[in-house]
Amino acid sequence: MIWLELGLVAFVLAAAVLIALSRDVVGATVTFAAFSLGLAVVWVLLAAPDVALVEAAVGAGVMSVLLLVAVIETDCLSSGDDEEQRFRPINWPLVAVLSVLAVPFGWTTLSLPAFGSPDAPAVQATYPDGGLTPYGYYIEATLVDAGFSNAVVAVLVVFRGLDTFGELVVAFAAAASVLVVLDRAVIP
Amino acid sequence: MSDPTRPSGGEGPFVQSPVTRTAARTLTPFVLAYGVYLSLFGTSLPGGAFQGGIVVGAAFVLVGLAFGFGPMRRWIHPGAFAACFLLGIGTFGAVGMGGFFLGGAVLDVLVYPVDVEWIVKLVEVAIAVVIGVIVTGLAIWLSAGVGDGGERE
Incomplete structure (x- = not known):
């Protein structure tokens, strides 16, 4: 069971990084839907079916459609096809700031009581x-x-x-x- | 349908694919039923009005994706959205004021003489209507792009 959860978390993290770095906006939108579905399964495993329902319906369903509508209506479809690389360069100062922010969050998470205790x-x-x-x-x-x-x-x-x-x-x-x-x- | 090959001109994104259409036609009744079920039985099962309303809205978005948002905009009168919102929020407000007139506080649903679960189910359906209207309205009018001075399509 723990391997299922670890695999799901790895999938969600990989999808999030792909969304942030991809130049292809339609691909990023589809990846966002997959990200939301993975997150919904994580919520189910964490015994939060209410949140999982919202995540699947809003994140994977409605939000992807709204993002697709925005992409098509703003004519962003063709951007990135002429580029050599498929990913944006990583913004290292931003990564540094977010890493500093992640320290207190991670520390808080680790100091929570055990799940279901x-x-x-x-x-x-x-x-x-x-x-x-x-x-x-x-x-x-x-x-x-x-x-x-x-x-x-x-x-x-x-x-x-x-x-x-x-x-x-x-x-x-x-x-x-x-x-x-x-x-x-x-x-x- | 104006142009059967590609979406353009404010028709929004939709695909003229028999697979999508058949899937939408088959799935929509079940998705709608599931949304109603979530709203009505959220009192005793995981779910609730917000989940149910979003699922009902997603069913309309699915129909719009498969058959085009443009025809859907012409099919649904814009006033219907305002009417549904007023109906939902009015039901919720009437239930709340009813609690006041029965001697409790405003929005106090425990003072009703019937089983409180039925009052909550009524409020849940009202909430689901409002949420469904918001989701559907956003999707089908965002896909129209920037408007042209308020003229109806």
Whole structure:
């Protein structure tokens, strides 16, 4: 099992590097779809099927189509065919900056509790001083008050409805403003 | 179809391939059903309205890729998108205000006299409609390119 996970992570990393370095934008877009599918399987292995569904549908499906549309509409299709090399030169100063940034992220990741550990603070029902943790509060409230089992949906609709409502309005406003900028705001 | 060989002139990217068309025609009902299923049963299974809405939107994008975004733009009235958005957000808002009038807080769905799962399912369908409208609308109007002063195609 660990080899499957390692292979998937290697595949995702290789795809990410290919996307960053490729000169062929259509190839990079297709590689991006493969990257998202690999990441979706990683989410499934990490027991996060909700995130995997979004990653597969948005990352691999809708996002690739939107990127393809952008590539075709901006006439970037022919760029790179006359070049000798298929990859961009690596921007070493950028790599150095990102490596420095990666150190605290990697250090934080390594200091997290083990995956699925029952002693992790995130899955304790109470803090050491006796107060309810968010986990204890929401899981208990989900099971007792709401009466159904998907805690994510319970939090989104029952406990944090205003956030979800605002999210929808903001998402539609964002889509509408994109169409306004493109002069496609057709109100009949 | 104006030009059957290559996409151009704001028709967006689509391929006149029988393989793509057959695949789209075969898959779309299943993708749509899966999206509805995710929205309705997100209360007890992995999934939910955001996932279901995106899957429904992806089904429309698949149809657009196979049969052309241009015909789709002529087929779907732009007002339908605004209407669907208002329907979804209005349902969500009405449920929220209903909680207020039943004596709870605004958006408090626990005060309804019926099983809260049914209220949540109703809200989920409303959210899925809004998300599907956003995904579909973005794809089919982005593929039209920069507009020409708001004239309808």
